[in-house]
Amino acid sequence: MTDPAVPVEPMDPRSGVSTRAADAVAGAAVAAITEVTDRRRRLGWLFWLSLGWIVLTILAAIFANVLPLQDPNLQSATLNAGPSTAHFFGTDQLGRDIFSRVIFGSRVSIVVGFGAIAIGLALGGTLGMIAAYYRGTVDTIVNAVSYVLLAFPALVAVIAIVTFWKASLWKITLIIGIASAPLIFRIVRAATLSYATRDFVMAARTLGATSRRVLVKELLPNILPTVVSFSLIGVATVIVLEGSLAFLGLSIPGPTPSWGNMLNQSRTGLNTVPGQSNPWLVIFPAAAMFLFLITLNLVGDRLRQHFDVSEIKL
Amino acid sequence: MTYPPAASDPQSAVPLLEVTELSTSFRTGRGLLKAVDRVSFRLGRGRTIGVVGESGSGKTVLARTVMGLLAGSNVEKTGSVRFEGQELLGAPNSELRSLWGARMAMIFQDPMTALNPVMRIGRQITESLRLHLDIDRSEARATAVSLLAQVGIPSPEERYGSFPGELSGGMRQRVMIAIALACSPRLLLADEPTTGLDVTVQAQILDLLGSLQYERNMAMVLVTHDLGVVATRTDDIVVMYAGRIVEMAPTSRLFSSMAMPYTEALLASTPRLSNPSHTRLAAIEGRPPDLTALPPGCPFAPRCRYAQDLCRRAAPPLVTAERPDHLYACWYPLGARTGPAPVSHSVSS
Amino acid sequence: MAKYLAKRAAAFVVIIFFVSLGTFFLVHLLPGNPALTILGPNANAHNIALIDKQLGLNRPLWTQYFIWLGNVLHGNLGQSFVTRESVVSTIAHAFPIDLELVVISQIIAFAVAVPLALTAVRKPNGRFDRYSTAGTFAMLAMPPFIVAPVLVLLFAVNTHIFPGPASYVPLAQNFWSNIHTMILPALVLALGSIVIYYRLLRNDLISTLQEDFILMARSKGLSDRRILLRHALRPSSISLLASAGINIGSLIAGAFVVEYLLQLPGLGYALVNSINQDDYVTVQGIVLVVAVAVVLINFLVDFLFTIVDPRISRD
Numbered sequence A: 001m002t003d004p005a006v007p008v009e010p011m012d013p014r015s016g017v018s019t020r021a022a023d024a025v026a027g028a029a030v031a032a033i034t035e036v037t038d039r040r041r042r043l044g045w046l047f048w049l050s051l052g053w054i055v056l057t058i059l060a061a062i063f064a065n066v067l068p069l070q071d072p073n074l075q076s077a078t079l080n081a082g083p084s085t086a087h088f089f090g091t092d093q094l095g096r097d098i099f100s101r102v103i104f105g106s107r108v109s110i111v112v113g114f115g116a117i118a119i120g121l122a123l124g125g126t127l128g129m130i131a132a133y134y135r136g137t138v139d140t141i142v143n144a145v146s147y148v149l150l151a152f153p154a155l156v157a158v159i160a161i162v163t164f165w166k167a168s169l170w171k172i173t174l175i176i177g178i179a180s181a182p183l184i185f186r187i188v189r190a191a192t193l194s195y196a197t198r199d200f201v202m203a204a205r206t207l208g209a210t211s212r213r214v215l216v217k218e219l220l221p222n223i224l225p226t227v228v229s230f231s232l233i234g235v236a237t238v239i240v241l242e243g244s245l246a247f248l249g250l251s252i253p254g255p256t257p258s259w260g261n262m263l264n265q266s267r268t269g270l271n272t273v274p275g276q277s278n279p280w281l282v283i284f285p286a287a288a289m290f291l292f293l294i295t296l297n298l299v300g301d302r303l304r305q306h307f308d309v310s311e312i313k314l
Numbered sequence B: 001m002t003y004p005p006a007a008s009d010p011q012s013a014v015p016l017l018e019v020t021e022l023s024t025s026f027r028t029g030r031g032l033l034k035a036v037d038r039v040s041f042r043l044g045r046g047r048t049i050g051v052v053g054e055s056g057s058g059k060t061v062l063a064r065t066v067m068g069l070l071a072g073s074n075v076e077k078t079g080s081v082r083f084e085g086q087e088l089l090g091a092p093n094s095e096l097r098s099l100w101g102a103r104m105a106m107i108f109q110d111p112m113t114a115l116n117p118v119m120r121i122g123r124q125i126t127e128s129l130r131l132h133l134d135i136d137r138s139e140a141r142a143t144a145v146s147l148l149a150q151v152g153i154p155s156p157e158e159r160y161g162s163f164p165g166e167l168s169g170g171m172r173q174r175v176m177i178a179i180a181l182a183c184s185p186r187l188l189l190a191d192e193p194t195t196g197l198d199v200t201v202q203a204q205i206l207d208l209l210g211s212l213q214y215e216r217n218m219a220m221v222l223v224t225h226d227l228g229v230v231a232t233r234t235d236d237i238v239v240m241y242a243g244r245i246v247e248m249a250p251t252s253r254l255f256s257s258m259a260m261p262y263t264e265a266l267l268a269s270t271p272r273l274s275n276p277s278h279t280r281l282a283a284i285e286g287r288p289p290d291l292t293a294l295p296p297g298c299p300f301a302p303r304c305r306y307a308q309d310l311c312r313r314a315a316p317p318l319v320t321a322e323r324p325d326h327l328y329a330c331w332y333p334l335g336a337r338t339g340p341a342p343v344s345h346s347v348s349s
Numbered sequence C: 001m002a003k004y005l006a007k008r009a010a011a012f013v014v015i016i017f018f019v020s021l022g023t024f025f026l027v028h029l030l031p032g033n034p035a036l037t038i039l040g041p042n043a044n045a046h047n048i049a050l051i052d053k054q055l056g057l058n059r060p061l062w063t064q065y066f067i068w069l070g071n072v073l074h075g076n077l078g079q080s081f082v083t084r085e086s087v088v089s090t091i092a093h094a095f096p097i098d099l100e101l102v103v104i105s106q107i108i109a110f111a112v113a114v115p116l117a118l119t120a121v122r123k124p125n126g127r128f129d130r131y132s133t134a135g136t137f138a139m140l141a142m143p144p145f146i147v148a149p150v151l152v153l154l155f156a157v158n159t160h161i162f163p164g165p166a167s168y169v170p171l172a173q174n175f176w177s178n179i180h181t182m183i184l185p186a187l188v189l190a191l192g193s194i195v196i197y198y199r200l201l202r203n204d205l206i207s208t209l210q211e212d213f214i215l216m217a218r219s220k221g222l223s224d225r226r227i228l229l230r231h232a233l234r235p236s237s238i239s240l241l242a243s244a245g246i247n248i249g250s251l252i253a254g255a256f257v258v259e260y261l262l263q264l265p266g267l268g269y270a271l272v273n274s275i276n277q278d279d280y281v282t283v284q285g286i287v288l289v290v291a292v293a294v295v296l297i298n299f300l301v302d303f304l305f306t307i308v309d310p311r312i313s314r315d
Ligand SMILES: Nc1ncnc2c1ncn2[C@@H]1O[C@H](COP(=O)(O)OP(=O)(O)OP(=O)(O)O)[C@@H](O)[C@H]1O
Pocket: A004, A005, B026, B028, B033, B035, B053, B054, B055, B056, B057, B058, B059, B060, B061, B062, B109, B225, B291
C-alpha cells in the first residue's frame, strides 16, 4: 500500500513556493536553488541520449543529399537482399537501398510532425493565450468551438479530406496541423489560465503594460515549458497519424520514401511464403520509427516532469 | 501523573493508553522535520485528554502516530505507544489492523475530505461493522441505521443511501462519528472534530461526542486548537508547541494557574461566539518556528513577550510545579515572574 | 443529473449536426463537377445525369443538404456507383468486424492495464512500478502499423501460431477460428490502449491514495487490497473512462491499419478499397458512420461518468 506520506516531493513547485513565501525569504531562495539544481541533475543520461538521437535523425534528414548515400530511388540488380556491406540494410523488391530510403524517409515524418505542430501552435496556441487572457465572450465561443472540433474524430476527418483532395507533403502537414489546433488550444488555454491571475501578471496589467506586452513578456515565457513538452509528445502523435495514413496508402505517394509507405510496401513481403519474405523491409523502417517516437516521447515526458507540468486533464 | 482508578475495571493498573517519549520525524528535502518531539502522557479508561496547540504544532501527527497510521520510508518514529499494555510502535500492520476500527478509532480533521465521495455513507459504516463484528448484511444495515439515528441524523433510513456530497458539513461530521463508533472502540482519537463547522453545530457535535463517550465508557483524545473547546469537556489537557508538550495538567488546574505564556496566549486567541472558529485563530503574534531548524533556546521565545536572555539560550525542560500533576516547560512561569532569576526547578524525570 | 445529461445531449446533437455538415460539404465543396468527381472513371452521360438527379445538384446547396440529411435519417446512405451495392449494406457487413476487434482489444487492454496499475501503486517508484512504467512507455512508440507487420512476421509468417493475412472466418461460421484470427489484430490494437490506461490509472491511483478518505479507510482496519479495490479504484477511474472515450478515435485508426494489413473485411478495409476505387459515395457513408459512432461513444462515456462518480452531475 502506498503510504500517504510518500514525499512526492516537490508536490507542486508553484504552491510550494507560495507556502514557502511565508517562510524566511532567504531560506526560500536557497531551497528553490537547491531544488532546481537537483532537478537539472535528474534529467538523466537517458534524456540526453534521446535528445542526441533526435538531433542526429534531424541532421541526417537535412543533410541526406550531401551524405554519401545511394540514390533512394535507384533500382539495383539485387532485389530483396539482406544487409551487406554494399547495402547496410539490404534492398527492397525493386532493388532500392533500404538504408538510404530509411534516411530520406525520415524527412516526411519530420516535416509533417514538426510542421503540423507548428501550424497547430500558431493557430491554437495564439487563440488559447488570447482566450485565456481576455476571457469573456471570446473565450466562451472559442472554447465551445474547440469542444465541438475535438469531438470530431481527427483521423476520419483527415482521411476524408485526403481522399477528396489528394495527398501531398504540404497538404498533409496543413490538414493535420489544423486538426491538431483544438487540442493545442485547450492545453495552451489551461496553461495560460493558471498564470493569468497570478500576482506578477496582475501587477504588470495594473502598471499599464500593454496586453501585447503582458502576453509576450509575462505569460509566454511561463507557459513555454508546458507548451514545449506537450509539443514534443504532439509531434510523436502526428508522426503516428501520418504513418497510419501512409500505411493505408493515403499519404504521400511513392516513389518518395517515407517510413510509413515503406512499411506499406513491406506488406507484400509478408504475404509470401517464408523463404521469399524479406523481413528487413519491415524491420528497418519499423525500428527507425520506433526509435524516433520513443525518444520524442521520452524527451517530452522528462521535460514535462522537469517543469512539473501534470498530465493536464482536458 | 496519576489517575483515579475506575473502580469497576480489574485491569486498571495498566492505563488504556500510555505514550512514552514518542517522537516522529519526517525526512524532507530541507532536512529532518521533528513534528512530534518526546511526548509522554497517559490516558485511563473512559477518560478524556485534550491536546491543544496552534496550527502546525504537531497535533495531527501525534494522533496519527499514536494510532499507527503514519508509516512510510520518510517517517522516523521512536519511543513507545502502549495500548492496553500492547506495544503499537513497530507492531506489524496485521496486528494494528485488528485494532483499528474495532478497539481504537479515529475521527479526521476535515469531514469534507475524509469520507469517500463515491461511496454511499451506509456502506462506509457497514464495511467496518462487517469486518470486525461477525454479522450479516441485513444486521449490519440495521446497526448502521441505528448508529445514524444515534448521532442525530434525521431520517437515517433515507440518509443511509446518500453520498457524502449530499450532506452538509455538520452531517458529514456526524457520519464520521458514526463510522468511528460503529464497533464501540475503547479509544477514540478525535482530531479537531469540529473545526470548520459553525459554532452552534460545534457545540452540538461536542455534546454528542461527550454523551456517546459516557454511554460507552470510551476514552478519548480530543485534539483541538481551541482551548475553549476542551475547557469543559476534558479531564486533562496537554498543550503542544513545536511538536513538544509545553504544559500538561488536569483541566481545572490548568485554567486556574497556567504556567506557560504560550498557554495564556492560546487562551487569549480562543475564538468566542462572536467570531466563529473558521476565522482561524486570531493567531498569536509571530510565526511558528521552522521545525527543521529549531532555535537553541525555548522554541516559543522569539514570540514570547516575557522572554529573557536565558530563554533564547537554553530550552527549558518539562518540570513539575508545586503540584505533581502539573508540568510545564518554562524558565519564567506565569505568576512566578517577579524576580530576575529563574525559579528553581525540581526536575522530575 | 437530468440537467447534466440534457446538456450533454444538446452538445451531442450540435456535434452530430457539424459532423453531417462536414461530411456533406466534403463532397460538395470540391472544385469541379461533383458528378465527375464522384463517378471518376465511371463517368458517362447517363451516370452524370443520374448523379445530378440523385444529388439534386440544380438546387441550392442548403436544400441539397437537407434532402441528403433526410435520406440519411431514413437509413439511406446512397448506392455505390462502382459496386452498385447499397452503402448501408456494405457497412452492415463490415461494421461487426470493427466492433469485435475493438471489444476484444479493450478487454485485453483493461485486463492488462488495471491489474498492472493496481500492483504498481502498492509501492510507487518501487521496482515493479518502474519496470512496468518503462515497459508501457515503450509501447507508446509502437503504433499498430509498426507492431502489426512485426507480429505478423513473427507469428504468422515465420511461425504459424496465428493465421496470416486474408484468413478471416466469420463469427457465425466458426466461433473458435474466428477468435483465433482476431487475437493477433486485437492484441496489436490493445497495446496502445494499455499504455494510456495504465499510466492514467497509476497516476490517479497514486493521487487518490494520498486522500484523507483512504487514511480513514485504513483506520477502519480494512486490508490494503480492499482499500485499493473498494475505495481507491472507483474515484480514480474517471480519467480512465474519459480516455477510453477519446481513445476510441485512434483505436478505429488502428483497426483500419490491422484490417488493411490482415485483409479483414471491416470498415477500414472497405474504406481503403473504396478510396482506391474512387467510390466516393461509399467513402462518404463510412466517414459519416464512423464519425457518428465516435461521437456516440463519447456521449455514452459521459453518461457512464455520472454512474461512476456522483460528484460529476452535481457540479
Ligand atoms: N507527511 C508529512 N511530511 C512532512 N511534514 C509533515 C507531514 N505531515 C505533517 N508535517 C509537518 O508536521 C508539522 C505538524 O503538522 P500537524 O498537521 O501535526 O499540525 P497540527 O497541529 O495538526 O495543525 P493544524 O491545526 O493545522 O491541523 C507541520 O509543520 C507539518 O508541515
